[in-house]
Amino acid sequence: MATIAMKFGGTSVADLDRIRHVAGLVKREVERGNKVAVVVSAMAGETNKLVAWTNEAARPDGAAGSHGIPDQREYDVVVASGEQVTSGLLAITLNAMGVKARSWLGWQVPIETSAVHGAARIEGVPASAMKAAVEGGEVAVVAGFQGVAPGTRISTLGRGGSDTSAVAVAAGIGADRCDIYTDVDGVYTTDPRIVPKARRLDKISFEEMLEMASLGAKVLQTRSVEIAMLNRVPTRVLSTFTPDVGGTLLCDEEDIVEKKPVTGIAYSRDEAKITLQKVPDRPGVAAAIFGPLADAGVNVDMIVQNVSEDGDKTDLTFTVPRSELSKALAALESRADAIGAGAVTHDAGVAKVSIIGIGMRTHAGVAQTMFSTLSEKGINIQVISTSEIKVSVLIAEEYVELAVRALHTAYGLDAA
Amino acid sequence: MATIAMKFGGTSVADLDRIRHVAGLVKREVERGNKVAVVVSAMAGETNKLVAWTNEAARPDGAAGSHGIPDQREYDVVVASGEQVTSGLLAITLNAMGVKARSWLGWQVPIETSAVHGAARIEGVPASAMKAAVEGGEVAVVAGFQGVAPGTRISTLGRGGSDTSAVAVAAGIGADRCDIYTDVDGVYTTDPRIVPKARRLDKISFEEMLEMASLGAKVLQTRSVEIAMLNRVPTRVLSTFTPDVGGTLLCDEEDIVEKKPVTGIAYSRDEAKITLQKVPDRPGVAAAIFGPLADAGVNVDMIVQNVSEDGDKTDLTFTVPRSELSKALAALESRADAIGAGAVTHDAGVAKVSIIGIGMRTHAGVAQTMFSTLSEKGINIQVISTSEIKVSVLIAEEYVELAVRALHTAYGLDAA
Numbered sequence: 001m002a003t004i005a006m007k008f009g010g011t012s013v014a015d016l017d018r019i020r021h022v023a024g025l026v027k028r029e030v031e032r033g034n035k036v037a038v039v040v041s042a043m044a045g046e047t048n049k050l051v052a053w054t055n056e057a058a059r060p061d062g063a064a065g066s067h068g069i070p071d072q073r074e075y076d077v078v079v080a081s082g083e084q085v086t087s088g089l090l091a092i093t094l095n096a097m098g099v100k101a102r103s104w105l106g107w108q109v110p111i112e113t114s115a116v117h118g119a120a121r122i123e124g125v126p127a128s129a130m131k132a133a134v135e136g137g138e139v140a141v142v143a144g145f146q147g148v149a150p151g152t153r154i155s156t157l158g159r160g161g162s163d164t165s166a167v168a169v170a171a172g173i174g175a176d177r178c179d180i181y182t183d184v185d186g187v188y189t190t191d192p193r194i195v196p197k198a199r200r201l202d203k204i205s206f207e208e209m210l211e212m213a214s215l216g217a218k219v220l221q222t223r224s225v226e227i228a229m230l231n232r233v234p235t236r237v238l239s240t241f242t243p244d245v246g247g248t249l250l251c252d253e254e255d256i257v258e259k260k261p262v263t264g265i266a267y268s269r270d271e272a273k274i275t276l277q278k279v280p281d282r283p284g285v286a287a288a289i290f291g292p293l294a295d296a297g298v299n300v301d302m303i304v305q306n307v308s309e310d311g312d313k314t315d316l317t318f319t320v321p322r323s324e325l326s327k328a329l330a331a332l333e334s335r336a337d338a339i340g341a342g343a344v345t346h347d348a349g350v351a352k353v354s355i356i357g358i359g360m361r362t363h364a365g366v367a368q369t370m371f372s373t374l375s376e377k378g379i380n381i382q383v384i385s386t387s388e389i390k391v392s393v394l395i396a397e398e399y400v401e402l403a404v405r406a407l408h409t410a411y412g413l414d415a416a
Numbered sequence: 417m418a419t420i421a422m423k424f425g426g427t428s429v430a431d432l433d434r435i436r437h438v439a440g441l442v443k444r445e446v447e448r449g450n451k452v453a454v455v456v457s458a459m460a461g462e463t464n465k466l467v468a469w470t471n472e473a474a475r476p477d478g479a480a481g482s483h484g485i486p487d488q489r490e491y492d493v494v495v496a497s498g499e500q501v502t503s504g505l506l507a508i509t510l511n512a513m514g515v516k517a518r519s520w521l522g523w524q525v526p527i528e529t530s531a532v533h534g535a536a537r538i539e540g541v542p543a544s545a546m547k548a549a550v551e552g553g554e555v556a557v558v559a560g561f562q563g564v565a566p567g568t569r570i571s572t573l574g575r576g577g578s579d580t581s582a583v584a585v586a587a588g589i590g591a592d593r594c595d596i597y598t599d600v601d602g603v604y605t606t607d608p609r610i611v612p613k614a615r616r617l618d619k620i621s622f623e624e625m626l627e628m629a630s631l632g633a634k635v636l637q638t639r640s641v642e643i644a645m646l647n648r649v650p651t652r653v654l655s656t657f658t659p660d661v662g663g664t665l666l667c668d669e670e671d672i673v674e675k676k677p678v679t680g681i682a683y684s685r686d687e688a689k690i691t692l693q694k695v696p697d698r699p700g701v702a703a704a705i706f707g708p709l710a711d712a713g714v715n716v717d718m719i720v721q722n723v724s725e726d727g728d729k730t731d732l733t734f735t736v737p738r739s740e741l742s743k744a745l746a747a748l749e750s751r752a753d754a755i756g757a758g759a760v761t762h763d764a765g766v767a768k769v770s771i772i773g774i775g776m777r778t779h780a781g782v783a784q785t786m787f788s789t790l791s792e793k794g795i796n797i798q799v800i801s802t803s804e805i806k807v808s809v810l811i812a813e814e815y816v817e818l819a820v821r822a823l824h825t826a827y828g829l830d831a832a
Binding site: 050059085095 | 469474484489490504519521524568
């Protein structure tokens with residue numbers, strides 16, 4: 001007998017038949033003698049509909065087709081209704097199937113969050129009442145994606161937030177594990193749409209998964225992996241539609257026996273490169289450049305600084321999310337005098353490819369294999385960035401598939 | 417400067433354009449210097465959609481088309497989301513128009529109710545935080561129809577409950593008046609669809625409105641009139657689409673100068689008549705009959721007992737809502753032995769017509785005019801029931817329109 005949290009995303013609860021299927025999976029766990037909390041997303045499509053309504057309501061002039069930015073606290077009130085409906089419907093279905101269940105909304109659990117409406121951060125889940133109900137044998141059906149901000153206002157966690165809700169609920173009730181049911185059957189060595197020989201991983205360490213998620217693998221939201229890691233919640237990713245096949249377990253590094261040099265390969269196309277030429281090579285210039293970008297809310301990722309010919313000038317290159325490129329350029333232009341660069345060039349046709357593996361800590365020459373493999377394929381590396389367990393390179397976007405496939409083979413990840 | 421509560425029903429907030437129109441009406445009140453709380457229903461159609469989902473989720477065997485009875489607490493969670501969405505959207509629209517506003521859900525106000533989920537009764541509105549916000553100049557947009565039951569579970573008030581929410585909120589914040597915006601421009605002397613000469617009433621007393629509502633006039637929910645009367649909240653009914661035309665004020669009896677004998681004529685087709693023949697005329701027989709009906713949740717309305725020929729037997733006739741007829745007959749049949757009646761007959765082809773007026777207290781012969789008017793038209797009166805300010809008669813349903821028109825003329829209510 002174990003206490004488990006289960007999480008089902010929007011496609012898993014897209015209509016009443018699928019909700020019934022989900023109820024069946026929950027019932028199965030209860031019949032195995034487990035205590036269960038289930039976290040659900042909104043029915044697929046509902047959140048988009050609600051978001052569109054909020055944008056339309058916010059149009060300042062009332063002209064059809066024009067959009068505005070809605071009051072974020074009220075945006076949360078409207079959008080959170082989607083998960084409320086699903087949690088109620090699943091609780092009704094479970095009760096009709098003879099499984100005692102009740103819904104818990106974010107404010108009822110409570111899932112306490114920061115006041116950053118629309119992208120709130122979970123700060124605590126003091127779920128003692130819910131925990132007692134679960135321990136008493138009642139299934140808790142928790143509305144995902146939502147919480148309660150200071151002042152008892154409804155908050156939402158931002159897209160993908162239901163994963164985070166699930167792991168936080170698992171931690172809050174002291175669950176033995178958290179099962180994330182989704183439309184894929186686990187975490188793969190890389191994106192199977194690009195590499196048909198990609199393999200499902202039976203296990204992956206929290207640290208690796210964190211890098212995979214933040215580097216573009218979209219199976220889990222980054223924050224959910226952070227919370228799982230911090231609270232040491234064993235977390236499984238598995239398929240709603242084939243729950244008995246496979247799955248991937250996120251676990252502590254120590255629980256992984258065979259540490260390959262590289263566990264997975266991630267990529268991201270949401271990249272743009274900015275180069276400032278002939279920047280004065282003096283103290284304070286980096287602050288003059290990155291200060292305005294931070295103020296404008298631009299997330300700078302990779303940074304590289306080259307020495308230029310004449311010694312007192314330097315070229316500075318960095319990447320930003322493609323969607324933030326124009327905002328970044330505007331921020332730099334407004335401070336051009338203070339920066340004193342020669343010219344600013346940019347390129348939105350770039351992509352980031354990363355190799356990830358805890359084995360890098362103990363294996364030598366891992367990065368060298370990456371560089372030589374790309375070189376053999378004639379792929380130019382524009383920027384390199386490394387951490388303890390990953391190496392990322394920026395390349396021209398057109399080479400992404402080629403690069404990922406070549407690296408997948410080079411690191412021995414191809415399925416037999 | 418006044419503090420006012422405004423209420424808008426489902427057709428008034430049916431889409432984002434109408435919500436914008438409503439926001440314009442709210443803004444106008446704010447610009448007049450008034451402090452405003454607005455109560456909104458769900459967008460027209462939304463509640464029906466949500467209710468259908470709960471029924472489908474509750475089907476025990478999962479067969480398409482079959483329905484079940486959903487867990488009522490979870491039903492409330494699902495259905496209350498409709499008003500949550502509207503309140504958020506209206507708050508967004510108001511803020512976009514430059515009017516400071518925030519939404520308040522039932523549990524946030526809080527609107528405290530009984531635990532009778534699906535048909536909860538408002539027990540208190542300790543709205544001090546909301547009152548302070550309204551007094552500070554912020555528009556409160558309250559989700560109607562919902563409240564919070566003991567144990568912080570979401571509750572709903574049953575159909576039409578948003579009227580009740582509005583009056584309760586008005587009382588809770590000590591509003592100077594409550595304006596109920598609807599799709600008609602006020603309360604009429606009778607149903608204008610039947611009597612083209614029906615007139616809009618400028619004023620009606622709470623007591624009369626209570627009778628009108630409970631006798632079939634569908635402008636306001638009965639419970640909302642009760643709360644308005646108990647808390648002495650001046651309440652206006654007016655049109656969302658022509659807010660500057662007319663309207664009807666519900667007020668204290670003393671505020672009505674000219675007290676006509678009859679103020680309005682109501683009718684109800686939701687009636688069925690049951691007659692028990694040759695019931696033993698002895699103590700306890702009424703209890704033997706009406707006890708089982710009460711246990712079965714049947715609302716008995718008019719009751720009349722005739723003396724039968726042979727002295728020790730009596731005929732008993734009463735009415736029930738037409739929708740409860742089969743339930744009533746089943747309850748009587750199960751106790752037929754205890755009752756000992758000769759035969760049970762029933763008739764679903766009946767209707768109730770009522771005359772209402774506080775003037776009856778001081779005018780004589782008011783009922784006699786009703787009886788003679790119906791007699792002249794050849795309409796047979798089957799049952800009569802009276803109270804201090806109304807007379808109701810049961811007649812064959814086919815005569816309803818004729819009876820209402822004749823009475824409207826007889827009591828001098830026709831428009832010039």
